[in-house]
Amino acid sequence: MTGLPAQTAPAVKEALGGGGPGPEQEGPSGNGWWSSDAGESTRRNLGLIGVLAGLIVIGIITRPDLYGLDGWWIDNVWAILKLGSTVGVVAVGMTFVIIGGGIDLSVGAIIALAGVWCTTVATQDFGAGGMIFTALAVGLGVGLVNGFLISYGRLVPFIATLAMLVAARGLAAQMSDKKTQQSGNQTINSIAADSFLGVPILVWILAVVVFLGWVLLNRTTFGRRTVAIGGNVEAARLAGINVRLHTMMLYALAGLCCGIGAVMLTSISTSAQAAMATNYELDAIAAVIIGGTLLSGGRGTIVGSLLGVVIFATITNLFALNGLSTEAQNMVKGGIIVAAVLIQQFRFKSVTQFFKRNKVTVTS
Template structure:
């Protein structure tokens, strides 16, 4: 820290993952003190899920009373949210890093259309999966390059990519639905392993890897540092531009995985697939407690956010409520979640300001 202004030293310390005293206490960096708050938030989300289940029991007791219906409905909810859940993992990293990605749905569409072309399907399931992952990764890298080195605002860069990717997908598919003839791909959505749907296995693996990457690696610490204080991260020696590119590449890779999953679910791909997935993913991440301003968030919280929205969709479907009503409810939930975030953030900021004033006096 020698040679740095006194006011920047604490920020650099944060970007490096905390000082020796914090590390020695068994924390994983400067944000380890937020563990209790994250746990309380996640418990609150679980409480919301329990409330939704109670509403389901009250509104449709005939269904909940059937033998075996509970577990079947649980798998149905998880399968319903599996694709959005995978995308939400990538979105969590982007938002924690101080960015936003509005192009995830379009990337899924482009990757899905590209991997279901006649030429690609001739290479079999492996070729289709590789193509989807490569397209997702490539578009994510382009997003990251435009934002990091082109200095475009993430909102503008990814919005432009949303339009461009959907346009390219429509051009490639000639605005037609492309059927998938590969049985291995089609079986991903239909088959189970050890009684658990393969889609749920994929979601579980991606969530686990995302959790490890965020909480147990230098990559995760740097992501939090950049989102919390980008200047401090630079002073700490972090290559912010390169890391930002990697964040969007990761989000694109998750979209590639999501493209395979969604293609399997529909046994086809088209330019209009995954419409509004960006909104669903962002909403789930916000509900899960990730700050839109960056610097804080959890993978588990994002997963719970996805499950909550999937449960709401399932509940509305069981009660024959329209998609329009679902969208209104989702929109209301997002607004409330952002307002709560803003209130909590302002309250914490005021607390620390008062604490500094008291200490100084």
């Protein structure tokens, strides 16, 4: 290949080893890194941290009796992180899928199927290793089916994953005979209860998955190609990227994260059923969106998605501490999602350019 096609997106050029301005270089508008596209994710993440800090201040104001207790606040921090740990792991896989220009509505159903499958009597006979392997294999396998239908069957991601949502829950219900299956393995059950170095194991799992996801997205060719495909799929194809295979791998990755989530959720409830992880797909997508990932693909961060998960978990915790209804909590979450999508329509560079075009020159 002597050159790139004229319509090749910058993300595709970067995926093939080319690059635009570095972090220390000025953007197209000449305003420096901070105000350029390169600094947008940092600005957004700082904004999310500000929102999280605001929620903590609200908690201190509304329940000073709890926050004033010695050691209570650190226990509450671990409780919040444990609350969002399963959704956080799923959100990592969802981030890759959405950055790649897709969507996955079946993640909750995949967790249910993997959880039911790994808690059958036959599977539990193989011990904790067999249960974990089964959950990961089921998640990976269903994710591959999703990816195959979308990449090679040319189904729209929304339709393919919606069909999988129904089919996976149906299979889980048939396998469990619509009953709750108890986990009799103490090793699995202790994952949610035990800690290591003072940190809950569930939080360790979330941290490891987030770190690996960050490395995969930001430090590997796989991540750069994911961004390229989401930014301009046709340009990515013309640039030599195997779009179909890569897309299938994205859904396989999301399925693998669901398998991990199934083990975590099974440990939390010490059981599994076909109705588990209901609405997890909505929670994961919402967290990814408010974390700054574009629904149209081509841009997103793992750190932003993690902050989105933590914000939603903090809101749930805050409402529970104040005895507020779940309905009110859902309305607040819905408003946050709408606000996040609206914010995506505005960019710092556009605002500065607006003021430049409309500035008033004062002459003496």
